[in-house]
Amino acid sequence: MSQTLTNRASPDAATQLDIYRRMIRIERNDDATRTQIRRGRITAPYYSARGQECIPSAISTLLNDDDKICTIYRGIHDMVAKNMPLRPLWAEICGRVDGTCKGKGGPMHLTHPETGVMVTTGIVGSSMPIANGFGWAALLDGTKQVTVAYFGDGASNIGAFHEALNLASVWKLPVIFVCQNNGFAEHTRYENATSVDQISKRAIGYGMPGYTVDGNDPLDVYAHAHAAIERARAGEGPTLLECKTFRFMGHVFGDADGYMTKEEKEAAIAVDPLPRYRQKLIDDGIATAEQLDALTAEAEAEVADAIEFAMACEYPSDDELRRDVFAEEIPA
Amino acid sequence: MSTDTLEAPAVETVKMNGLQAINAALMEAMEADPKVLVLGEDIADREGGGVVGVTRGLSTKFGDLRVRSTPIAEQAIMGAAIGAAMAGYKPVAEIMLMNFTTVAMDMIVNHAAKLRFMSGGQSQVPLVIRTLTGAGNQTAGQHADFYEAWFCHTAGIKVVIPWTPADFKGLYLSAIQDPDPVIIVESGKTLFVPMDTPVNQGPIPIGKANVVMPGTDLTIVSYGQMMFTVMQAVEELGKAGVSVEVVDLRTISPWDKEAVLASTEKTGRLLVVHEAGRNFGPGAEIAATVQERLFGKLKAPVGRLGAPYCSVPFAKKLEDAFLVQPPEIVAEAQRLVAMG
Numbered sequence: 001m002s003q004t005l006t007n008r009a010s011p012d013a014a015t016q017l018d019i020y021r022r023m024i025r026i027e028r029n030d031d032a033t034r035t036q037i038r039r040g041r042i043t044a045p046y047y048s049a050r051g052q053e054c055i056p057s058a059i060s061t062l063l064n065d066d067d068k069i070c071t072i073y074r075g076i077h078d079m080v081a082k083n084m085p086l087r088p089l090w091a092e093i094c095g096r097v098d099g100t101c102k103g104k105g106g107p108m109h110l111t112h113p114e115t116g117v118m119v120t121t122g123i124v125g126s127s128m129p130i131a132n133g134f135g136w137a138a139l140l141d142g143t144k145q146v147t148v149a150y151f152g153d154g155a156s157n158i159g160a161f162h163e164a165l166n167l168a169s170v171w172k173l174p175v176i177f178v179c180q181n182n183g184f185a186e187h188t189r190y191e192n193a194t195s196v197d198q199i200s201k202r203a204i205g206y207g208m209p210g211y212t213v214d215g216n217d218p219l220d221v222y223a224h225a226h227a228a229i230e231r232a233r234a235g236e237g238p239t240l241l242e243c244k245t246f247r248f249m250g251h252v253f254g255d256a257d258g259y260m261t262k263e264e265k266e267a268a269i270a271v272d273p274l275p276r277y278r279q280k281l282i283d284d285g286i287a288t289a290e291q292l293d294a295l296t297a298e299a300e301a302e303v304a305d306a307i308e309f310a311m312a313c314e315y316p317s318d319d320e321l322r323r324d325v326f327a328e329e330i331p332a
Numbered sequence: 333m334s335t336d337t338l339e340a341p342a343v344e345t346v347k348m349n350g351l352q353a354i355n356a357a358l359m360e361a362m363e364a365d366p367k368v369l370v371l372g373e374d375i376a377d378r379e380g381g382g383v384v385g386v387t388r389g390l391s392t393k394f395g396d397l398r399v400r401s402t403p404i405a406e407q408a409i410m411g412a413a414i415g416a417a418m419a420g421y422k423p424v425a426e427i428m429l430m431n432f433t434t435v436a437m438d439m440i441v442n443h444a445a446k447l448r449f450m451s452g453g454q455s456q457v458p459l460v461i462r463t464l465t466g467a468g469n470q471t472a473g474q475h476a477d478f479y480e481a482w483f484c485h486t487a488g489i490k491v492v493i494p495w496t497p498a499d500f501k502g503l504y505l506s507a508i509q510d511p512d513p514v515i516i517v518e519s520g521k522t523l524f525v526p527m528d529t530p531v532n533q534g535p536i537p538i539g540k541a542n543v544v545m546p547g548t549d550l551t552i553v554s555y556g557q558m559m560f561t562v563m564q565a566v567e568e569l570g571k572a573g574v575s576v577e578v579v580d581l582r583t584i585s586p587w588d589k590e591a592v593l594a595s596t597e598k599t600g601r602l603l604v605v606h607e608a609g610r611n612f613g614p615g616a617e618i619a620a621t622v623q624e625r626l627f628g629k630l631k632a633p634v635g636r637l638g639a640p641y642c643s644v645p646f647a648k649k650l651e652d653a654f655l656v657q658p659p660e661i662v663a664e665a666q667r668l669v670a671m672g
Contacts, residue, residue, distance in 0.1 A: 070415075074440045093335060099452070100451075100452065100454070101450060101451050101452035101454065102452030102453070103452070104449055104450060104451075104452045105450040105451055105452060109450040109451065111447075111451035111452075111454050111455060113449070113455070118415075118455070119415075119418070119443075119447065120456070121442070121443065122442075122445075123442050124437055125437055126411075126439070126442065126443060128411070129407050129408050129410065129411020129412065129414075129415075129439060130411045130414050130415045130418075130439075130443060131411075131415060132408065132411055132412045132415055133411055133412040133413060133414050133415015133416040133417070133418065133419065133423075134415040134416070134418070134419050135415070136400075136412055136415065136416050137415065137416045137419030137420065137421055138419075139397065140369075140397060140398070140417075140421065146492075147415075159407060159435075160407050160408075160411070160438070161409075163403070163405040163406075163407045163408035164403065164408055164411060166403055167402065167403060167405060167408040167409070167412065168595055170403065171400070183365055253584045277490075313348075323453065324448050324451075324452060324453040325448070325449055325487050325488050325490065326448070326490075326511075327448070327456070327511035
C-alpha cells in the first residue's frame, strides 16, 4: 500500500484562488498553442498537458521563486505554474531570438532560471538525476531551497528514476519527485509496462515516503506536496508523489489516440478538473463567477499579448550556431 | 622524459607520477576554491580514496559533503554533477573507467554537453569528468577502451588526454576552472610512471599541443599512454637517422590545428598514432584536416596507426598484437620517409 498522510495541510482561500489562477493560465496558454499550431503559425511538436493543470498549480503555490524545477517535454504547464513569463516562452516556441533560449531550445527545452525553470529535458527520466544536483547544491549552500523533479509514469520504468531516487535518499536531498501519472507512457497503457499498481509503492524500496495522490484534486495535491516540501526543507530528505491524472490530447498533439478507448477518454473529460475546481470555488464561497471570469480574461490577455510579441520577434541569426556551444564563441 | 625540454631550464622539478599530480591538482583547486567538489564511486577515504588512490586525502581534508562517494550509478553521478554545476559549483565527477561512461551517455551527451546551447547560454555546466582507461593489463573488452572519438564528435564537451604528470596537473587546474564540461582521460601507464615535474606547476591551457621534441623528417602526433610507445619508436628512428618532430596533442577536442599544421608543413610528413580504433578515430579527422590544408606541400600521404577493428582482447598475445607497438611505428615512419 502507498502511505496515507496523517497531517493534511489545507490551502487558505487566497491560495485556493491562486491555484485556480495558475490553472486557468495554463489552460488558456495550452488552448492558444493548439490553435496556433492548427493555423500553421507555429511548427513544433507539442505535448499538451491539458487535464494535468492541477498538479503543478497546487505545488507551485508552495514554492518560492528561488526553488527550482526540472521538468520534461510535456512540461509547459509546470513552467507556467511556476510563473514563467509568457512573452519569452512564446518567442521560444516560435523559434525567435527573443525566446528564453534564443530559439535554440524550443518547447522541449525551455529554460528560465529567474523563475527556477532550470532544465527541460526531452529524454524520459532525465529530469531526476539532475534535480539531485540542485539538491546537493542547496545542502552545500545551507539554504532551505527545494527542487521539484517532474516526470511521467513512463519515466518510473527507466534506470535514471531508480538511480536518482536511491541517491537522493542516501544523501537526504531536498528533492520532491513528482510523477504525473496520466495512465499512458507514450502509447503504452500503464499496466502493460509497469510492475506495480501504484508508482508510489516504489518509494518503499528507496526508503522515502511515497504517496498516491488524486492529481485532479488541487487540495489533495496541495496537502501531499506541503508535507513533501516541509520534509525537504527540514533536511529530512526526498519524497515521491504519484499524482494520478489524465491527458486529454494524447501523447503528441495530433496523434490519433488509437491506444485508448473513446469511452475512457470521454469519461475523463467529463470530470475535467478545471471546471470542477471552478465550481467548487464558487460553491465554497471562495470566489464568485465574475472573479473567476476576470482571471480567465486576464490569462487570455496575457497569452494574446505574448503571441503578438513572439510573432513580431526576429528569427535568430545563423551566427547563433557558433554561440553557446562553449562559453567562448567558436570562430567562423 | 620531461615536457620542459624546450622551455627555460631553471624550473625546480620533482619526480612524481600522474596519480600524485592529479591528487595535487585536486588538493590545490579545492583549497583555492570552495566551489570545487569531487564525487564518484569509492572516492572518499572511507572507501580508500579511489580505486587507485587518486583522490586519497580529499574527503578527510575537505569533508564528506564536498567529497562524496556515490553508489555504482553513473547516471546518478553525472546528474548530480550537472545539477551542482548549474547551481554554481565546479564538480569533478569520476566515472571509474571510460567504458562505464556508456551507461551515463544520456547525462553526458544530451545534458552536460548541450544544456548551454539548448538554453541559449543561460545554463552553464562547468564540470570535469575524470575517467581511466587503456589496454595492457589484460582487462579485456569492457575495461580498456579509448572512446574519445565519441566525445570529440559531441559539440559542447572538451576532451583532454594528458601524458605527463606536469600536464595532468596543469590541465586539471585549467579544466576545473573552465566554464564548460571537460572530460579528462587518464590512461593506465600515465598514472604510474614518475617524471620530472615542476614543483609549482600552474594551469596549462586546454587546446594547446606540446612539441615534445623537434625534428625535420617527419611529424608524429600522439597522446596519452601511447606517447610512451611513440618515444620508444622515436629513439629507434633516431638511431636509424630519421629525425622526428613529436607533438603531444594533449587536448583532442578542440585540437591544436595550428601546432599540427605548422609542424607538418615544416617536416612535410605526418603520422598520427593513437590507442583508439583506427576506423573513424581522431587520426582520421587530423589526417583529413591536414590534407585539406597542406595538399601539395606534403611529401607523403598522412599515416595513421590505431587499434584494429575489434574489441580489446584478453590473451596477452592478442593484447600485444592489438596495441600499436614501437616496431609498427618505426616501419610506418620509414615507409613515409621513403616516399619522397
